[in-house]
């Protein structure tokens with residue numbers, strides 16, 4: 596049976612539709628994969644880990660600082676390395692580093708540059724800065740006693756920063772539970788992710804200015820009632836009224852530099868340092884059951900944490916031919 600001129604046979608139509616779908620797939624359904632650099636940079640994870648191990652020798656806090664960079668990167672136009680770009684009038688970059696949640700607070704940029712140099716030496720032009728942040732987050736947690744997980748890779752680097760977005764989207768320590776829930780939900784993360792990922796406050800430091808309001812005149816009769824009074828007294832030594840707002844306290848007063856589940860026992864004991872921490876247990880409607888579960892089982896916490904880190908790392912990645920592989924994490928190519 597013949598086919599009229601100018602039309603396709605049914606089989607040919609199916610063929611063209613199938614090709615069309617195949618061409619669409621990589622752009623509409625781009626996925627990160629843990630084997631992305633298996634042939635182009637097989638050793639990238641261990642290179643990242645080695646540089647962080649060296650940095651930890653002189654700075655016990657650096658792992659905490661590095662995972663926070665990945666978090667602050669992902670919450671602003673996706674995990675695209677945008678937080679690493681510095682102010683640049685030629686390329687019109689108004690840096691996220693100067694946004695409220697990051698200025699005089701985000702740190703670890705020098706170590707990211709050292710990692711990038713080591714990775715470029717092994718595999719030039721291949722690994723994105725956004726993926727380096729995701730790998731550094733995992734290495735920092737596992738080197739501190741926390742879980743390991745296989746990190747989905749294949750993100751590309753953005754060519755813009757969004758300072759206003761960083762001001763608006765990154766959670767504040769003064770946020771209540773509703774604010775926190777809505778900022779996580781805005782990037783596709785749920786309450787389980789909020790509680791599990793807040794467990795990253797099991798290590799690292801916070802400056803007095805982020806919690807001093809809880810220590811004095813929080814109510815007419817004194818400190819925040821959801822703050823243990825003995826802990827408040829200790830914190831008042833570190834953070835005197837009208838003292839240095841940049842002085843540091845450990846986010847986890849029990850095991851400062853270890854990645855463990857003590858953060859959740861702290862919340863049960865009214866020893867959450869930030870208001871946003873204690874809200875997870877003490878606020879009306881708080882997901883206290885999750886806090887109790889992570890406090891009683893470190894295994895449950897580690898498993899949820901790893902899973903939620905993968906979810907956070909999947910926020911709006913650039914893939915395929917979008918973005919670029921930056922040569923220098925601080926500036927666009």
Ligand code: HEM
Pocket residue numbers: 656658659660661662663666699700701702766767768769770775789792793795796798799800801802803805846869871
């Ligand atoms: C839930 C909302 C969150 C709020 C309101 C919040 C807020 C803060 C604040 C105010 C600090 C102290 C910064 C300073 O004083 O310079 C801090 C530190 C830190 N945050 Fe968060 N954070 C949140 C979630 C997260 C998440 C999801 C992670 C990672 C998965 C994370 C990891 C860290 C780490 C490790 C530190 C210590 C950093 C260092 O010592 O350099 N935070 N956070």
Ligand SMILES: *[C@@H]1O[C@H](CO)[C@@H](O)[C@H](O)[C@H]1NC(C)=O
Pocket residue numbers: 638641642645
């Ligand atoms: C992988 O990297 C580590 C750490 O930098 C290094 O010790 C090791 O020799 C590397 N292995 C290969 C096969 O390049």
Ligand SMILES: *[C@@H]1O[C@H](CO)[C@@H](O)[C@H](O)[C@H]1NC(C)=O
Pocket residue numbers: 693694695758759762
């Ligand atoms: C973001 O916040 C910082 C510090 O509060 C402020 O200096 C800056 O102008 C803000 N930027 C934008 C674009 O809103």
Ligand SMILES: *[C@@H]1O[C@H](CO)[C@@H](O)[C@H](O)[C@H]1NC(C)=O
Pocket residue numbers: 767769770771773774
């Ligand atoms: C939290 O949300 C409330 C109401 O939605 C808002 O008035 C308040 O300013 C927010 N707090 C912060 C710290 O963003």
Ligand SMILES: *[C@@H]1O[C@H](CO)[C@@H](O)[C@H](O)[C@H]1NC(C)=O
Pocket residue numbers: 811812817
């Ligand atoms: C705030 O609290 C401090 C110490 O708790 C007290 O000395 C001071 O008078 C209080 N200030 C106000 C304005 O209530």
Ligand SMILES: *[C@@H]1O[C@H](CO)[C@@H](O)[C@H](O)[C@H]1NC(C)=O
Pocket residue numbers: 681682683684685686926927928
């Ligand atoms: C600004 O960005 C351009 C392009 O990435 C780069 O060549 C230049 O060195 C940057 N300037 C500064 C001051 O970083």
